[in-house]
Amino acid sequence: MREPWGGDRSSRDMHASQTSTDAAVIRASRLDPAVFGVVFDRHWVRIHRYCVVRAGPPGEDVAAETFRVAFDRRSDYDGRDDAAPWLYGIATNLLRNWFRSASRGERALRRSAGHPVGDELEDALERAEAQRMGPELAAVLGRLTADEREALLLHACGELTYDQIARATGVPIGTVRSRIHRARTRVRAHLDTLELTHDH
Amino acid sequence: MTTDFDELTWVAERLPEVDEPDGIATDRARLALLEHMSAAAPARRPRRRLGVRLAAVGGVTAVGAAVGVIAVGHGAEHPAKSPTTTVPRVAIVRQHHQVAGHPVLLRLASDVTKAPPPPGNATLVVRHHTFPNSPSFSGIDLYEDNGAYYYGATVDELRQSLADPSSADKELGGILTAAANAASMTPAQAANAIYQASPAPTGVPTYRTGLLTALKKLGAMKAKPALIEAIRRRLAAVSHATPAEAQRLAAPSQATIDNYLWGNCMDALEGGAGRPDIRAGAMLALSTLPDVRVTQTTFDGQAVVQITNTQFSDHYAETLDLDAHTGVLVHMNGGTAGQPDSVDVTYRVTRVSAPSLDPAH
Numbered sequence A: 001m002r003e004p005w006g007g008d009r010s011s012r013d014m015h016a017s018q019t020s021t022d023a024a025v026i027r028a029s030r031l032d033p034a035v036f037g038v039v040f041d042r043h044w045v046r047i048h049r050y051c052v053v054r055a056g057p058p059g060e061d062v063a064a065e066t067f068r069v070a071f072d073r074r075s076d077y078d079g080r081d082d083a084a085p086w087l088y089g090i091a092t093n094l095l096r097n098w099f100r101s102a103s104r105g106e107r108a109l110r111r112s113a114g115h116p117v118g119d120e121l122e123d124a125l126e127r128a129e130a131q132r133m134g135p136e137l138a139a140v141l142g143r144l145t146a147d148e149r150e151a152l153l154l155h156a157c158g159e160l161t162y163d164q165i166a167r168a169t170g171v172p173i174g175t176v177r178s179r180i181h182r183a184r185t186r187v188r189a190h191l192d193t194l195e196l197t198h199d200h
Numbered sequence B: 001m002t003t004d005f006d007e008l009t010w011v012a013e014r015l016p017e018v019d020e021p022d023g024i025a026t027d028r029a030r031l032a033l034l035e036h037m038s039a040a041a042p043a044r045r046p047r048r049r050l051g052v053r054l055a056a057v058g059g060v061t062a063v064g065a066a067v068g069v070i071a072v073g074h075g076a077e078h079p080a081k082s083p084t085t086t087v088p089r090v091a092i093v094r095q096h097h098q099v100a101g102h103p104v105l106l107r108l109a110s111d112v113t114k115a116p117p118p119p120g121n122a123t124l125v126v127r128h129h130t131f132p133n134s135p136s137f138s139g140i141d142l143y144e145d146n147g148a149y150y151y152g153a154t155v156d157e158l159r160q161s162l163a164d165p166s167s168a169d170k171e172l173g174g175i176l177t178a179a180a181n182a183a184s185m186t187p188a189q190a191a192n193a194i195y196q197a198s199p200a201p202t203g204v205p206t207y208r209t210g211l212l213t214a215l216k217k218l219g220a221m222k223a224k225p226a227l228i229e230a231i232r233r234r235l236a237a238v239s240h241a242t243p244a245e246a247q248r249l250a251a252p253s254q255a256t257i258d259n260y261l262w263g264n265c266m267d268a269l270e271g272g273a274g275r276p277d278i279r280a281g282a283m284l285a286l287s288t289l290p291d292v293r294v295t296q297t298t299f300d301g302q303a304v305v306q307i308t309n310t311q312f313s314d315h316y317a318e319t320l321d322l323d324a325h326t327g328v329l330v331h332m333n334g335g336t337a338g339q340p341d342s343v344d345v346t347y348r349v350t351r352v353s354a355p356s357l358d359p360a361h
Helices: A010-020 A022-029 A033-055 A059-072 A083-099 A103-108 A120-133 A135-141 A147-155 A162-169 A173-199 B008-015 B024-038 B101-114 B154-162 B173-182 B185-195 B202-220 B225-242 B243-250 B254-272 B276-286
Strands: B122-130 B137-144 B149-152 B292-299 B302-309 B316-323 B329-336 B343-353
Touching: A033 A083, A033 A120, A033 A147, A033 B024, A033 B154, A059 A120, A059 A173, A059 B173, A083 A147, A083 A162, A083 B149, A120 A135, A120 B276, A135 A173, A135 B008, A147 A173, A147 B008, A162 A173, A162 B202, B024 B202, B101 B225, B101 B276, B101 B302, B137 B154, B137 B254, B149 B154, B154 B316, B173 B185, B173 B276, B185 B202, B185 B254, B202 B225, B202 B243, B254 B276, B254 B316, B254 B329, B302 B329
Parallel strands: none
Antiparallel strands: B122 B137, B122 B343, B137 B149, B292 B302, B302 B316, B316 B329, B329 B343
C-alpha cells in the first residue's frame, strides 16, 4: 500500500492528531500551506470518483484542480468539521465549466461534446455527461435539468446528504429536497414507462 | 405495473464503474497541488504560472523509502485556460512498439508522402456531429500551418475568432509538428515522436531534472523534511540505476502510452487533415498500436481505410475512416457494440488561405 502524501507518515500523523477536523487542518494551512495536503489525503479518492464518474478519464484532471481551487479559497472556508461538501461543490462547478469548455471538451472527451454556443450549452452538458453514463441512465438524465442532475448525482454518486448537498451547491436545503424529488419523480416515470413497455 | 424499487438505487447501480485512482493519478494530483501550494509559500516572488511535468511514479525506492511521487519541472509556460491545462501530463518513455506496423496503413502512408505540398496556409475542417439522443450540430475548425487553431460555429464566428489572435489555441502545434516530422521515420520512431509530443513529454533526463526542480521548490516552501528526503532518495535511485532500471522508474504503463498515442494521432489526423506529411506520420504511428484493427471498406460509398481502436473499457470502440487514396479523415464514430453509436462525426476538409479563408488552389 502506498504511503499517502509522499510517505511522510510521521509528519502527516502529527498534523492529523493535532488538527483532527478538516476545519482545523484548513485553518492551520493558512499559516503552513503544506498542511493542506492532509485535506487531499482525506478526500482525494471520493472527489476523484465523483469527477471520473461524471466526466470519464478527463475527470481526473478536474478532481486534481478541485484541490488547487480549494487551496486558493481556504481562507473562505466556512469552518464546518467536514470539508467534503465544500470540495464537492467546487468539483461540481469545475465539472460544469469543463463540460462547457467546448474546444477542450471536444478533444478530451472525444466522443461527446462539440463546440456549443448559446442555447446549445445545456445540450452539450447533457450530451457529454449522458454519453459517459451509458444509454439507459442517459435516457433518464436527459430528462433532468442541470440543477436536478447535479443534486441527484451528488446524492447517488457522492453519497451526500441533503444538508451536505445544500452546502455543496449553495442553495437552501428545501431547494435540494425539491430538486431531488423532481429528479426521482422523473426517474420513476421513466421506469414505469419501461415496465409498461415490457408488459406489452 | 408498479414496483417499490428505489429510484436512487436504480441510478446508483447504473453509474459507470470507476476504479480507485491509481498511484500515477494520485501522484499527479498531489504534485500539481504541491506545485500550486509552493506558489503560496512565504517569500514567494511574482511569477507566471508554471506548467508541471510529472515523471514517474513508483512505489518504493531501492533504499526503502516509501515514496509516492515525484517530479515537478518547469514546463513550457502557458496561461491556464481550464482545469486540464494546468495538470501535469504523464511522463513518457516509450517501452515498446517495436513492431513493423500494419501493412495497409504503411502502404497508405507511403502513398500519401508522395503527394505534393498542399496549397494555402491553413486547413479548414467542417465537422458535423450526430448523437443518438441529442440534437446534431456542426462546427468549423481552422488549423493554420503555423500551429494556431481557431473555431467558429459558423463562418462568421470563425472570422471573428480570426480577427482576435489572442483567441488562437496553439496547444496542438507540437503534436502536428511531431506528426509531420514522423512521416520520414520508422513506425516505432513515429509512434515515439508523436507520443513524446504530448504537452509534457519527458524521459529519464527530464525526470531527473524534474526531481531536482522539485527539491528546490519544496525546499523553498519549507516542505516536510521526510518528503524532501524521499525525493533525494528517488533521485539517487534514478541516478545510480542502470539505464533500463532508470527507464522503468520513469515510465508510465503501456496502456497509458497507447491511450495518449491514440489521442495524439486523432488530433493529428484532424488538425493535420490538409497536410500529407502530418497524415502520413499519424498513420505510421497508429500502425503500431496493438489494439488497433485496420480494414479496407467503404463509408458512404467512398473507399476508406478503417482504423478501429478497441482499447477502451466496456466494449467501447472508436473508429476512424480515412480516404483510401489520400488518408484524409472523413468520418469518426464511437460506440459500444450492439448499441447506437455514442457519437458520429463526418468531416469535410479543404485547404484555404488564412485569414481570408479563400479556397487555396
